[in-house]
Amino acid sequence: MGKPTGFMDYEREDAEALSVAERIKNYDEFHTPLSKEEQQKQGARCMECGVPFCQSGMQVGGMITGCPLNNLIPEWNDLIYQGCWEQAYNRLRLTNNFPEFTSRVCPALCEKACTCGANGNAVTVRANEYGIVENAYEQGYACAKPPKVRTGKKIAVIGSGPSGLAAADQLNQRGHSVTVYERSDRIGGLLMYGIPNMKLEKDVIERRTEIMQEEGIEFLTEVNVGKDIKVSELLSQYDRVVLACGASNPRDIKVKGRESEGIYFAVDFLKSTTKSLLDTGLKEGSFISAKGKNVMVIGGGDTGNDCVGTSIRHGAKSVLQLEMMPKLPDTRAENNPWPEWPRVCKTDYGQEEAIGVFGSDPRVYQTTVKEFVADEKGKLKSAVLVKLKPEKDKKTGRMMMKEIEGSEYSVDVELVLIAAGFLGSESYVTKAFGVETDGRTNVSTTKDSHRTNVENVFVCGDMHIGQSLVVRAIREGRDVAREVDESLMGYTNL
Ligand code: FAD
Numbered sequence: 001m002g003k004p005t006g007f008m009d010y011e012r013e014d015a016e017a018l019s020v021a022e023r024i025k026n027y028d029e030f031h032t033p034l035s036k037e038e039q040q041k042q043g044a045r046c047m048e049c050g051v052p053f054c055q056s057g058m059q060v061g062g063m064i065t066g067c068p069l070n071n072l073i074p075e076w077n078d079l080i081y082q083g084c085w086e087q088a089y090n091r092l093r094l095t096n097n098f099p100e101f102t103s104r105v106c107p108a109l110c111e112k113a114c115t116c117g118a119n120g121n122a123v124t125v126r127a128n129e130y131g132i133v134e135n136a137y138e139q140g141y142a143c144a145k146p147p148k149v150r151t152g153k154k155i156a157v158i159g160s161g162p163s164g165l166a167a168a169d170q171l172n173q174r175g176h177s178v179t180v181y182e183r184s185d186r187i188g189g190l191l192m193y194g195i196p197n198m199k200l201e202k203d204v205i206e207r208r209t210e211i212m213q214e215e216g217i218e219f220l221t222e223v224n225v226g227k228d229i230k231v232s233e234l235l236s237q238y239d240r241v242v243l244a245c246g247a248s249n250p251r252d253i254k255v256k257g258r259e260s261e262g263i264y265f266a267v268d269f270l271k272s273t274t275k276s277l278l279d280t281g282l283k284e285g286s287f288i289s290a291k292g293k294n295v296m297v298i299g300g301g302d303t304g305n306d307c308v309g310t311s312i313r314h315g316a317k318s319v320l321q322l323e324m325m326p327k328l329p330d331t332r333a334e335n336n337p338w339p340e341w342p343r344v345c346k347t348d349y350g351q352e353e354a355i356g357v358f359g360s361d362p363r364v365y366q367t368t369v370k371e372f373v374a375d376e377k378g379k380l381k382s383a384v385l386v387k388l389k390p391e392k393d394k395k396t397g398r399m400m401m402k403e404i405e406g407s408e409y410s411v412d413v414e415l416v417l418i419a420a421g422f423l424g425s426e427s428y429v430t431k432a433f434g435v436e437t438d439g440r441t442n443v444s445t446t447k448d449s450h451r452t453n454v455e456n457v458f459v460c461g462d463m464h465i466g467q468s469l470v471v472r473a474i475r476e477g478r479d480v481a482r483e484v485d486e487s488l489m490g491y492t493n494l
Contacts, residue, residue, distance in 0.1 A: 003081060006044030012121035013038060015130070017349070020356030024312050027197040027277055029104070030349075039080060039131040042124045045116060046077035053113035053339040054125060057475075061340040066113040068475045069095045069102075073110055073125055080128060089136040092129065097166045097474055100137075100208060101191060103130035104200045106471050107302075113339035137207065144214035151175040153488050156238040158225045158429075161189020162470045163461025164244030165209070166477025167484075168217050170494055171242075174485050178217050179238075183224035186278070189246055191470065193271040196306050198313075198349065202278055226432035240456050240484050243433065243443060244477065247462035249423040253298055257372030262380035264288055266303045266419035273310055290314035294412050296383060297321045299419030300363055302348065307417040308362055309350030319354050320411065321362040322369065324388055324401050366401065370408060372416065383413045422467040433457055442466050450480040451487075458484055 003009065015031040017023070023030035034042065054073045056066035067073065072091050079088035092099050103126055114122035136142035153176045157164045160182040172178045186192045188205040213219060223229055234241055250265040252258070272287035290311035297307045300323025311319050328345040336343050347361070354362040364385075371384040387407035393400045424441030435452040436444045443459040445451055450458045460480035461473045478494070486492040 003044040006041070006081070007047050007116050007120075007123075010041045010045055012045065012124060013042060014124050015127050020353050023198070024353055024357065027273075027313060029198060029201050033130060033134065034127060036085075036131065036135065039124075039128060040083060041081075043077040043079075043081035043128055045123045046074055046081075047116055047123075048074050048078065049115035051115075053115065054110040054123075056113065056339075057109075061336065063341040064109060064472075065339050065341055067110045068469075068472050069478075071095050071110065071129075076132060077123060077125070077128060080132060085132060085135050086139070086141055088132045089141065092132050097169045097478070098162060098208060098470075099129050099133040100204050101162060101200065102471050102474070103127075103133055104204070105191075105195055107469065109341065109471070112342055118338045142211070144211045146215045147173055147175045149175050150177060151489070153177065153240075154238045155179070155240045155242065155484065156181060156234050157242045157244055159189060159244035159246060159461070159463070160184075160187040160209075160219065160221075161244060161246050161461060161473060162191055163463075163473035163477040163480075164189065164242070165212070166474040167242050167244060167460055167481045168477075169212060170478055170481030171484060172212070172215055172217050174481070174492075174494055176485070176488070180217060180219045181223045181225050181229070182219065182221045183228075185222055185275075187219055187221065189244075190267075193274055194267055194303075194306075195470075196270055196310055197274060197277060198309060199306070202274070226429045231432045231434075235456065238456075239488060240458065241433075242480055242484060243429070243435070243452070243457065243459040243463055244461045244480075245425060245429050245463045247422045247424045247442070247467045249426055249441065250418065251420045251423050253369060253418055253420060255369055255371055257374060257380075259378075260372045260374035260380040261378050262414055263372065263416040263418065266297070266299070266307050266417050269417050270303075270306055270310060273314075288415075290316040290319075290415050292317055293414040295319045295415045295417065296369075296411065296413040297362075297417045297419055298369060299323070299421065300325070300365070301419065301421070304417075304419035305348040305350040307350070307419055308354055311415075311417075312350070312353045312357055316415075318358060319362045320364065320413070321351070321354075322367050322385070323363055323365045324368050325365065326390065327363075327365045368401075368403075369416075370403075373410075380414055380416060381412065382410050383416065384408055384410050422462075424466060425463045435459065440466055450476070450483050456487075 015033045018030040053066045057068040076088040076091045108126040110125045111122040157168045157180045168178045187209045269288045276287040295311045295316045297304045366388045370386045373382045375381045387404045388401040391402040460476040482494045
């Protein structure tokens with residue numbers, strides 16, 4: 001352990017965000033990382049406590065606490081304090097294929113479980129991870145390291161999101177020959193066409209996938225498996241197939257007036273901005289634009305927040321964000337102690353920006369939409385909203401949100417973005433493969449396994465566990481790789 005008193009000697013210093021006024025001028029990432037020297041001090045704040053929950057990745061209070069990848073956090077905190085940056089990178093890569101993604105987009109479950117944070121400010125684990133991986137690229141040791149021996153086994157991975165990429169990386173490093181099929185025009189899944197540029201600039205994805213290509217992975221874009229290529233063809237060409245197609249089926253809001261022009265799913269909106277930004281710098285104007293419009297985002301989660309931030313950058317006239325549930329407390333409730341995931345109200349970057357631009361928090365709680373109203377040309381012009389209150393369902397005994405009679409009111413709105421969650425996998429893929437799904441349309445497997453009911457077909461990521469987090473998708477990709485490898489070789493060292 002580097003500095004036993006580090007957590008008392010140094011205050012937490014994190015990467016600074018640009019002011020709202022500055023950062024909404026473009027779609028770039030907006031945090032200024034700490035200098036290498038300052039980051040080393042932050043590493044010294046790690047207490048190397050007896051029980052490092054930060055790396056536990058276990059269920060506490062029904063939610064995951066600590067890193068699902070079991071990243072060796074105390075080890076690399078110590079290594080950066082000692083100035084051993086390359087060793088720190090090697091320890092980090094041992095458990096995490098893509099620290100450049102997680103250090104940008106992860107909600108940092110590790111920091112919420114950090115012992116330092118039990119009674120003070122947690123260690124800047126995410127910023128330390130960022131420092132380690134960016135330094136590795138700068139110094140050139142984040143580079144292609146192709147496997148020395150090939151096994152002669154062929155594997156197809158369907159889907160190039162974080163789970164598919166992690167599975168491909170692991171299996172390729174093991175010496176199997178891997179081809180990744182992606183229906184979109186660019187690699188990355190929701191990393192590319194979901195999470196906005198402000199959180200993850202897209203050359204960060206390309207920088208990694210170029211290395212993976214150099215290491216021998218073949219990427220085939222614009223191939224929609226189940227439509228452009230037959231499943232029987234794939235199964236005869238490859239020894240194993242890994243499905244990593246995500247859970248891209250959005251939950252709809254089925255109320256009167258839903259067919260009005262101007263109502264979109266969040267990911268379609270976010271994708272259209274990113275694609276246009278990458279293709280033409282937003283010059284061709286084919287993206288769904290919020291410019292000059294009253295925007296209503298339905299859903300108070302992270303996807304909704306990304307829609308708020310993107311709408312503000314477009315130049316929206318106003319932004320409203322609806323949340324059905326009551327506002328969470330600002331600090332941990334007594335029944336939600338450390339190291340559980342804190343169920344507290346988080347004001348994310350998009351909401352901060354709305355406060356900065358419009359002067360108030362865009363979120364309204366315990367509210368939903370009852371009706372959309374269009375003008376004579378079918379264009380959305382307003383929405384009728386209704387207030388909700390929690391009430392016990394008489395049949396099930398479960399708490400439900402019920403409408404408050406007479407609480408309806410109307411708001412002007414020309415653009416609605418539905419960010420109400422995801423229902424699971426898309427049926428054309430699951431049907432084409434003949435894999436069984438559960439009630440949520442996630443692909444079924446036995447507990448702790450990634451094997452489907454179809455021989456030689458495995459599944460991972462959101463398609464397996466439902467819409468989740470990048471860090472869990474990477475975990476899924478690593479786990480499926482281990483199982484596939486074992487099924488091919490009779491043992492595994494992954
Ligand atoms: P995906 O990333 O969904 O990738 C699946 C890929 O499969 C897609 O590229 C798709 O085109 C491809 N595909 C599907 N069917 C076929 C087919 N038949 N043939 C070929 N290709 C196919 N998580 C975080 O941790 N932090 C965040 O900040 C965050 N922000 C988010 C923002 C938004 C708007 C959304 C929607 C999600 C966000 N998430 C975030 C969640 C996270 O992005 C997902 O949990 C993660 O990407 C899932 O990875 P995956 O590989 O399972 O699937």
